[in-house]
Amino acid sequence: MIAVVxxxxxxxxxxxxxxxxxxxxxxxxxxxxxxAIHGVVLVGGILVLGQAHSVGGIVIGVLAVLFGTLNVVGGxxxxxxxxxxxxxxxxxx
Amino acid sequence: MNLAALSDLVNVGxxxxxxxxxxxxxxxxSPATARKGNWVAMGGMAVALIATLFHPDIVQSLTGTxxxxxxxxxxxxxxxxxxxxxxxxxxAVGGIASGRKIQMTAIPQxxxxxxxLGGGAVALIALYEFINTxxxxxxxxxxxxxxAIIGSMSFSGSLIAFGKLQELLPGRxxxxxxxxxxNILLFVMVxxxxxxxxxxxxxxxxxxxxxxxxLVLGVSGVLPIGGADxxxxxxxxxxxxxxxAGLAGFVLLNTALLIGGGLVGASGLILTxxxxxxxxxxxxxxxxxxxGAAISTGPNAALAGKQPKAYSVEDAAILLSNANSVVIxxxxxxxxxxxxxxxxEMAAKLQAMGIDVKxxxxxxxxxxxxxxxxxxAEADVPYEQLYELEQINPLFPETDVVLVIGANDVVNPxxxxxxxxxxxxxxxxxxxxxxxxxxxxxxxxxxFAGVENxxxxxxxxVMVFGNAKTTISKITGALDSY
Numbered sequence: 306m307i308a309v310v311x312x313x314x315x316x317x318x319x320x321x322x323x324x325x326x327x328x329x330x331x332x333x334x335x336x337x338x339x340x341a342i343h344g345v346v347l348v349g350g351i352l353v354l355g356q357a358h359s360v361g362g363i364v365i366g367v368l369a370v371l372f373g374t375l376n377v378v379g380g381x382x383x384x385x386x387x388x389x390x391x392x393x394x395x396x397x398x
Numbered sequence: 399m400n401l402a403a404l405s406d407l408v409n410v411g412x413x414x415x416x417x418x419x420x421x422x423x424x425x426x427x428s429p430a431t432a433r434k435g436n437w438v439a440m441g442g443m444a445v446a447l448i449a450t451l452f453h454p455d456i457v458q459s460l461t462g463t464x465x466x467x468x469x470x471x472x473x474x475x476x477x478x479x480x481x482x483x484x485x486x487x488x489x490a491v492g493g494i495a496s497g498r499k500i501q502m503t504a505i506p507q508x509x510x511x512x513x514x515l516g517g518g519a520v521a522l523i524a525l526y527e528f529i530n531t532x533x534x535x536x537x538x539x540x541x542x543x544x545x546a547i548i549g550s551m552s553f554s555g556s557l558i559a560f561g562k563l564q565e566l567l568p569g570r571x572x573x574x575x576x577x578x579x580x581n582i583l584l585f586v587m588v589x590x591x592x593x594x595x596x597x598x599x600x601x602x603x604x605x606x607x608x609x610x611x612x613l614v615l616g617v618s619g620v621l622p623i624g625g626a627d628x629x630x631x632x633x634x635x636x637x638x639x640x641x642x643a644g645l646a647g648f649v650l651l652n653t654a655l656l657i658g659g660g661l662v663g664a665s666g667l668i669l670t671x672x673x674x675x676x677x678x679x680x681x682x683x684x685x686x687x688x689x690g691a692a693i694s695t696g697p698n699a700a701l702a703g704k705q706p707k708a709y710s711v712e713d714a715a716i717l718l719s720n721a722n723s724v725v726i727x728x729x730x731x732x733x734x735x736x737x738x739x740x741x742x743e744m745a746a747k748l749q750a751m752g753i754d755v756k757x758x759x760x761x762x763x764x765x766x767x768x769x770x771x772x773x774x775a776e777a778d779v780p781y782e783q784l785y786e787l788e789q790i791n792p793l794f795p796e797t798d799v800v801l802v803i804g805a806n807d808v809v810n811p812x813x814x815x816x817x818x819x820x821x822x823x824x825x826x827x828x829x830x831x832x833x834x835x836x837x838x839x840x841x842x843x844x845x846f847a848g849v850e851n852x853x854x855x856x857x858x859x860v861m862v863f864g865n866a867k868t869t870i871s872k873i874t875g876a877l878d879s880y
Contacts, residue, residue: 306537309651313644316416316657320664323423329676332669332767333505333629335426338436339666340513340636342419345443345658346643348450349523349650354485355456355478357526358471365526366478367485372519374489379512381440382497383505388433390502390775 341380347373411449418442507563514556520549541648554616569625637666715876721798731804
């Protein structure tokens with residue numbers, strides 16, 4: 306268990322360090338990207354649905370996988386659309 | 399392959415995913431590499447998801463020979479794989495379709511909605527683990543309860559934020575008498591139920607009560623926050639969902655969740671604080687500003703009793719056509735009315751008439767920091783016409799006409815001198831120093847900070863009331879006549 310706590314705390318420190326000098330224009334895309342990344346909870350949803358052996362478990366699992374997939378896919382698509390516009394504008398300049 | 403080796407392989411997959419997420423966030427710190435960074439994050443996510451399909455916890459009931467693994471169990475596991483594939487396909491199609499279709503102006507509420515779904519998924523996982531872990535360790539029961547609370551709050555809070563931005567709910571702060579008391583009571587209830595679950599009675603009824611109380615707390619926490627502060631709220635809830643996903647990692651002993659969740663929990667918090675700094679407000683002020691102390695700073699005495707000058711669109715068009723230099727200040731109202739294309743059209747017409755046109759973009763203009771740049775980019779506004787606060791402020795005294803479109807607090811002169819104003823100290827665009835200011839606004843209602851704006855009553859200010867989109871396209875039409 307101590308190894309698990311170690312991993313979590315190190316991840317928090319990396320998260321604090323990795324975002325420091327972000328220009329204002331990137332705040333919105335960055336928020337959207339981190340939003341997509343926490344969709345990694347879909348991993349948990351797959352584990353739940355994969356091991357579901359009751360009706361209740363299946364219902365919970367299906368909802369968790371659906372929510373998680375929407376979070377991941379929608380999040381990445383929206384972020385990419387935002388960044389695409391930045392890129393083309395900067396390119397023309 | 400035996401299960402231990404498979405477990406190692408899955409964990410190597412999670413390690414690669416974690417490295418991908420970290421590298422991706424680093425790349426997103428700079429505009430040049432941001433888009434590639436997002437792709438790296440996608441790649442990391444794909445690795446994590448594929449690895450999970452081979453997770454020993456699932457695979458063992460398919461190939462294993464241990465106790466309880468029989469043909470029924472195998473059949474159910476195969477059915478579960480089919481379900482996973484089907485649901486993910488549906489979710490992916492839905493996610494791609496809505497992500498592509500969504501208007502750029504509606505991005506903030508889209509992020510809110512997606513974030514809420516993530517929080518909901520965490521709460522569901524916590525619920526499942528609570529039911530199916532008969533004898534949890536202390537750490538597991540604590541993290542299950544915490545991820546359930548934070549996940550549900552993030553779910554309901556994000557839905558309220560979505561409702562406010564989508565204008566299904568009123569954007570103004572919703573407050574009522576005794577609100578503080580209700581919130582404190584809810585908080586005590588959640589804490590009490592959580593303690594009961596962790597230390598005394600792990601009963602499903604108590605857990606259900608905890609979920610309901612957390613959902614209500616999420617609603618009542620976000621309701622009193624105004625629409626303009628929703629970006630900060632969404633960013634904070636984003637961090638919440640990250641934390642709860644990380645906590646779910648403790649429950650499932652899963653490194654992908656631990657690292658992905660921990661990263662987002664921490665970076666989301668930093669981002670939230672950066673947004674608050676840009677608005678010169680504290681996080682506490684954003685979250686609890688409207689509760690309790692109602693803000694009431696009237697216009698100063700010299701302006702008391704003055705009425706704003708209302709102009710027609712034709713009058714505004716005459717003013718614009720007689721100018722040599724025009725600065726357009728787009729704001730929240732323009733984003734709401736989705737008027738960026740009309741604004742671009744009008745600007746093109748003014749330029750064709752030989753008038754110099756610039757855009758002044760306040761750091762927090764729009765609905766999120768940087769949102770206005772995205773909107774103007776979408777409407778193909780030339781990048782070199784965009785001016786930032788520090789560049790444009792010295793130019794205002796030489797500007798003939800400033801056209802403020804749906805901006806309010808970012809052009810309020812009170813921020814410069816009125817120490818009692820809640821926006822005191824926020825850097826503003828000094829539009830009041832221009833020769834004439836035209837303000838396109840729906841009504842005289844104060845902005846989301848709830849502050850009166852003396853700019854609207856100044857002698858050199860004229861107001862054109864109405865929806866920004868309609869107003870601007872009418873002005874463009876009227877320009878033809880002059």
